[in-house]
Amino acid sequence: MPKAIVDWKTITDFVTEVFVKYGVPEEEAKICTDVLLESDRRGIESHDVNRFKPIYLDRIKSGVQKAVTNYEIIKETPTTAVVDGHDGMGQVIGYRSMELAIRKAKEYGMGMVVARNSCHYGIAGYYTSMATRAGCIGMTGTNARPSVAPTWGTEGMFGTNPFTLGVPTDEPFDFNFDCATSITQNGKFEYYERIGEDVHPGTVIGEDGEPVTGDAGVALKRIRQNTAALVTVGGIGEALGGYKGYGFAMFVEFLSAVLSDGYFGKQLNGVDENGEKCSPRLGHFFIAIDTDHFLGEDICRRKAGDIIRAVRASRRMPGAERIYTAGEKEYEIRLARKDGVPINESVQGEINAVRAEVGLEGKYRFPWD
Ligand SMILES: NC(=O)c1ccc[n+]([C@@H]2O[C@H](COP(=O)([O-])OP(=O)(O)OC[C@H]3O[C@@H](n4cnc5c(N)ncnc54)[C@H](O)[C@@H]3O)[C@@H](O)[C@H]2O)c1
Numbered sequence: 001m002p003k004a005i006v007d008w009k010t011i012t013d014f015v016t017e018v019f020v021k022y023g024v025p026e027e028e029a030k031i032c033t034d035v036l037l038e039s040d041r042r043g044i045e046s047h048d049v050n051r052f053k054p055i056y057l058d059r060i061k062s063g064v065q066k067a068v069t070n071y072e073i074i075k076e077t078p079t080t081a082v083v084d085g086h087d088g089m090g091q092v093i094g095y096r097s098m099e100l101a102i103r104k105a106k107e108y109g110m111g112m113v114v115a116r117n118s119c120h121y122g123i124a125g126y127y128t129s130m131a132t133r134a135g136c137i138g139m140t141g142t143n144a145r146p147s148v149a150p151t152w153g154t155e156g157m158f159g160t161n162p163f164t165l166g167v168p169t170d171e172p173f174d175f176n177f178d179c180a181t182s183i184t185q186n187g188k189f190e191y192y193e194r195i196g197e198d199v200h201p202g203t204v205i206g207e208d209g210e211p212v213t214g215d216a217g218v219a220l221k222r223i224r225q226n227t228a229a230l231v232t233v234g235g236i237g238e239a240l241g242g243y244k245g246y247g248f249a250m251f252v253e254f255l256s257a258v259l260s261d262g263y264f265g266k267q268l269n270g271v272d273e274n275g276e277k278c279s280p281r282l283g284h285f286f287i288a289i290d291t292d293h294f295l296g297e298d299i300c301r302r303k304a305g306d307i308i309r310a311v312r313a314s315r316r317m318p319g320a321e322r323i324y325t326a327g328e329k330e331y332e333i334r335l336a337r338k339d340g341v342p343i344n345e346s347v348q349g350e351i352n353a354v355r356a357e358v359g360l361e362g363k364y365r366f367p368w369d
Pocket residue numbers: 044046047120121122123124125142143144160161162164176177178179180181182183184185187188323324325326327328329330
């Protein structure tokens with residue numbers, strides 16, 4: 001499928017201006033754009049600009065997500081806070097919550113903020129990078145619409161629940177382990193559907209307990225209809241430790257709902273108790289640990305760098321070119337994408353439609369025009 005490169009300034013200005021036209025205040029629109037396009041900079045195809053229209057604009061338009069975020073702190077101590085996002089923009093809630101956790105960590109050593117009634121906050125790794133840039137170890141996670149089955153189950157009971165961890169290092173990139181607790185997450189299926197790639201065997205289980213194969217779009221529909229479910233990290237059954245991914249997913253589900261008295265599991269189906277369409281009602285958590293409250297940022301960065309360098313230098317599998325550490329591939333893609341973001345044909349069509357809808361045709365030209 002032909003892709004066109006759009007330079008960073010053009011795509012950043014365009015996405016920000018469209019968010020503003022949809023009612024997001026300008027400062028908050030800049031945050032939403034930065035989180036969204038950070039996926040493009042890191043090469044995370046499942047969460048990049050292809051989600052701009054379907055996940056954010058369409059939800060604002062349908063009224064399930066509010067363009068103006070009422071970020072309300074409903075309880076606060078020196079090291080903790082509970083936030084209600086009132087169905088506002090998940091990226092704004094995520095940004096402000098990690099900012100608050102870091103502020104608390106800088107003062108008291110550790111900070112933790114939990115948020116409820118939020119919407120999709122994008123790539124979890126954006127928020128751990130905020131922490132590591134500030135010299136903190138960072139952790140975050142979010143619950144999500146149920147699509148993942150527990151070990152020995154075939155029904156989607158919890159979301160793809162990323163559990164994301166960041167550690168500052170002395171390398172040009174920090175350690176940033178940013179992924180779902182399911183083998184594959186829904187955004188990747190959306191992406192596979194767009195590019196015509198099949199389901200990877202063992203990543204989806206059908207209601208009959210058999211692995212689902214074939215067309216990714218069909219599998220995605222089955223997951224949404226609850227006749228199939230995603231599989232936790234480790235795989236189907238117990239042989240390869242599927243219960244380990246299951247345990248991590250549950251921990252994320254707990255931290256995303258129990259401390260904030262938020263919604264969980266099937267309550268995140270987008271339908272309320274009366275059967276009416278409702279907001280995503282998601283919960284997130286954000287943890288920052290300040291390295292200066294231990295032996296200091298320099299020592300932490302150097303030691304973490306020593307650890308990842310030792311691992312990367314270890315014996316490789318025959319035929320393997322190198323050993324990576326988390327965050328490394330994304331850093332290399334960022335360097336390779338200096339000139340702009342590659343946009344596939346299907347997203348080009350969506351961008352054209354949005355541009356026409358908000359009356360920006362005279363202002364923004366793209367390489368495919
Ligand atoms: N907001 C949500 O509801 C939600 C839900 C699920 C996932 N996500 C996001 O989706 C994105 C992608 O998730 P995913 O599960 O597809 O991630 P993935 O399976 O692509 O894994 C990415 C992580 O693995 C690391 N990695 C990749 N290859 C490696 C190797 N050979 N050695 C060491 N580390 C390696 C990367 O550096 C990165 O940290 C993440 O940003 C995640 O936060 C968001």
